Each structure stands twice: as structure tokens, then as C-alpha cells.
Amino acid sequence: MNDQQQTAGAQRARAEIDLGAVRANVRTLRERAPRAELMAVMKSDGYGHGAIPCARAARQAGAGWLGTATPEEALALRAAGDQGRIMCWLWTPGSPWQQAIEQDIDVSAGARWALREIVAAAREAGRPARVHLKADTGLGRGGCPPGAWPDLVAAARAAEAEGALKVTGIWSHFACADEPGHPANAAQLEAFRAALAVAERAGLDPETRHLANSPATLTLPESHFDLVRTGVSVYGLSPSPEVGTAEGLGLRPAMTLSASIALVKQVPGGHGVSYGHHYRTSGDTSLALVPLGYGDGIPRHASGSGPVLVAGKWRTVAGRVAMDQFVIDLGGDQVAEGERAVLFGEGRQGEPTAEDWARAAGTISYEIVTRISPRVPRVYVNG
Numbered sequence: 001m002n003d004q005q006q007t008a009g010a011q012r013a014r015a016e017i018d019l020g021a022v023r024a025n026v027r028t029l030r031e032r033a034p035r036a037e038l039m040a041v042m043k044s045d046g047y048g049h050g051a052i053p054c055a056r057a058a059r060q061a062g063a064g065w066l067g068t069a070t071p072e073e074a075l076a077l078r079a080a081g082d083q084g085r086i087m088c089w090l091w092t093p094g095s096p097w098q099q100a101i102e103q104d105i106d107v108s109a110g111a112r113w114a115l116r117e118i119v120a121a122a123r124e125a126g127r128p129a130r131v132h133l134k135a136d137t138g139l140g141r142g143g144c145p146p147g148a149w150p151d152l153v154a155a156a157r158a159a160e161a162e163g164a165l166k167v168t169g170i171w172s173h174f175a176c177a178d179e180p181g182h183p184a185n186a187a188q189l190e191a192f193r194a195a196l197a198v199a200e201r202a203g204l205d206p207e208t209r210h211l212a213n214s215p216a217t218l219t220l221p222e223s224h225f226d227l228v229r230t231g232v233s234v235y236g237l238s239p240s241p242e243v244g245t246a247e248g249l250g251l252r253p254a255m256t257l258s259a260s261i262a263l264v265k266q267v268p269g270g271h272g273v274s275y276g277h278h279y280r281t282s283g284d285t286s287l288a289l290v291p292l293g294y295g296d297g298i299p300r301h302a303s304g305s306g307p308v309l310v311a312g313k314w315r316t317v318a319g320r321v322a323m324d325q326f327v328i329d330l331g332g333d334q335v336a337e338g339e340r341a342v343l344f345g346e347g348r349q350g351e352p353t354a355e356d357w358a359r360a361a362g363t364i365s366y367e368i369v370t371r372i373s374p375r376v377p378r379v380y381v382n383g
């Protein structure tokens with residue numbers, strides 16, 4: 001896309017990303033975990049905010065690590081010039097291990113097959129790999145279950161002794177940290193300590209032990225260890241209402257999603273609105289067309305419920321969200337085409353937040369920001 005097309009697109013709709021908010025959030029999170037280093041998680045294009053500009057902002061605010069899910073995401077950060085520690089955890093057989101090792105990216109292994117591929121790739125690369133061993137302490141997703149852990153640890157120690165790799169980290173991930181006080185949290189903490197003890201007895205000496213995601217960083221200091229892996233909070237969103245509000249946590253939502261009203265018209269009462277006529281006007285009124293739809297990542301599940309700030313008032317999506325557009329009922333208010341409709345933002349100017357959209361669509365705020373599609377131009381401010 002050239003600049004002119006970008007500007008034209010940003011006129012229809014834009015996701016404005018406040019990099020000053022990203023920097024402020026990283027500083028706030030570092031204060032919450034003063035003895036640990038901070039990893040800013042950049043997976044899925046920085047939760048929809050743009051990984052490369054957000055990574056740069058996070059580094060400026062002192063993030064010692066960046067984290068990604070896929071190796072492609074990690075390699076893209078390196079290609080963009082990032083020179084700090086980067087770790088990446090979602091690997092499949094045949095993944096670009098060698099490229100990652102050559103690019104100084106810390107890799108993760110939670111099973112013997114991964115260690116075998118790492119050792120082979122390190123031999124090709126002619127240098128030792130930096131490996132974080134992942135224990136499943138109860139999430140039941142990635143990572144090595146306790147029964148297989150001694151064997152994985154022994155294999156890693158043997159490969160380390162041969163010079164093929166260095167075990168730089170031992171790590172795990174929480175299942176229920178967004179529910180402070182959930183009994184699974186204490187159980188996972190204990191299981192993690194047990195996994196560390198097994199690794200130490202086998203002769204491993206990892207410099208970086210890490211377990212905490214955003215909710216654990218904010219609510220469970222015992223889980224901080226050497227590094228906290230913060231994602232959603234870097235972008236200024238609370239992990240869950242139980243953990244707190246963004247404002248209460250001192251976080252500033254970085255994304256503001258808005259669009260230009262494309263059409264305003266008068267209609268009589270009883271008029272059906274949008275596909276399926278799931279909304280009918282209750283009397284003479286004015287309708288406004290908002291040029292954003294599920295092709296832009298607006299959840300269709302927010303049909304009839306998503307909130308939008310237009311001309312100082314909250315309006316609600318009237319009828320179905322379509323691929324490219326939805327309608328709001330202005331209740332007879334006069335609004336000019338070209339006025340801005342703000343779907344969500346920081347919330348300080350009366351606009352709804354991503355959390356409000358999450359509630360309207362029956363999901364979490366993580367998904368609301370991450371799903372905003374590439375068709376919506378990102379416009380960066382305070383870079």
C-alpha cells in the first residue's frame with residue numbers, strides 16, 4: 001500500500017495506536033515486578049497493535065525480552081532490527097530452528113522430538129542453541145508433563161554437555177491466573193518449584209526461570225521468578241475484570257478504533273435495519289452507516305449490542321454487523337457524514353473500551369483488539 005492509499009484507508013476507519021501508552025504500561029509493569037526482567041509479548045502482530053512499532057516502544061521503556069508464539073514472528077522482529085533477547089515458544093516438526101539459532105533467538109522445547117531437532121539444527125548452525133525447557137505444571141496445553149520431565153531434563157543436560165545447546169530457561173504457563181485465588185494457581189506454583197528442583201538435581205543451571213503472564217504479574221508476586229511474560233497489559237488492557245480495571249491497574253489502553261460516518265438518513269418507524277431485519281425502528285428516526293464490519297474484525301456476535309460513541313452519546317449497533325458495515329440508530333439526532341464514530345479507546349473521553357465490546361460480544365478484550373484485521377490501517381502516535 002502506498003502512502004496515499006494508506007491515508008485514504010485511514011479516512012474510512014483507523015486503529016490509532018498510542019506508543020506513549022505502550023511505553024507507560026511497560027514502565028508500570030516493571031514497577032509491579034521490580035526484581036524480575038520484563039518480556040513484552042508480541043505474538044499475533046502485537047495483539048493486533050503492530051508488533052514492530054510496539055516492540056520498539058517496549059524496548060525504549062526497558063523490556064529486556066520480547067516474546068512471540070511462532071518462529072516467523074520472532075524472525076520478523078530480528079529482521080526489523082531488534083537486537084535484544086527474543087524468545088519464541090510455538091514449534092512444530094520442521095520449524096526453522098536453524099534460522100532461529102543463527103539469529104540468536106531463544107527457542108523452547110517441551111518434548112524429546114523438539115530437542116532432537118534443536119541439536120541437529122545447532123550442529124548445522126555451528127553454534128549452541130539457547131533453549132528454554134517447558135514444563136506443563138497443570139495448564140494441560142503445551143509443555144512436558146511431570147512424568148516425562150526427568151527424561152527431558154536428562155536429555156537436555158546430555159546435549160548441553162556435548163556443547164549442542166545451553167539450557168537458558170525453565171518455564172511454564174498458568175491456566176487460571178486471571179482468576180486470582182483460584183486453587184490451580186497455588187498448585188501450579190508448587191508444581192513449577194518441583195520441576196525446577198528436578199532440573200537442578202540433574203545439573204541444569206538455567207539463568208531465567210519464568211511462569212507469570214499479565215494476571216500473575218499483577219496479582220501473584222511469588223510467581224515472578226526471573227522474568228515476567230506480559231502481553232495484554234502491555235497494550236493497556238486488564239486480563240480480566242477480576243484482576244481489575246485498566247484504570248485501577250494504572251494501565252492505558254493503546255488502541256482507539258474509529259470510523260467516519262458514511263451516510264445519515266431519516267427513516268420512518270417500523271423500518272427494518274440490516275440483514276434479517278433483526279432491528280426495527282420504533283418511530284421516525286435517523287440512521288447512521290458505520291463503514292466497519294466483520295471483514296475488519298468487528299465481531300458479528302456484537303450485532304444488536306456493540307457500543308459506539310457518536311456525537312457525545314453511546315449508540316448501539318442496530319441489527320446485524322455485515323462484512324463491511326453496520327448501522328446505528330441515532331434516535332433522531334442530527335449528525336453529519338464524516339463525523340467520527342468511536343468504537344473503543346482508552347475510555348477517557350467517554351468512549352467505550354475494548355472491555356465493553358468484549359462484554360457485548362461474549363468474549364475477552366484480548367480477542368477484540370487482536371482480531372482487528374489488516375484492512376484497518378494502524379496509525380501510530382507518540383512514536
Ligand SMILES: *Cc1c(COP(=O)(O)O)cnc(C)c1O
Pocket residue numbers: 041043089173212213214215229230231232233239
Ligand atoms: C500469550 C502468552 C503470554 C502473555 O499472556 P497475557 O495474559 O497476555 O499477559 C505469556 N506466556 C505465554 C506462553 C503466552 O502464550
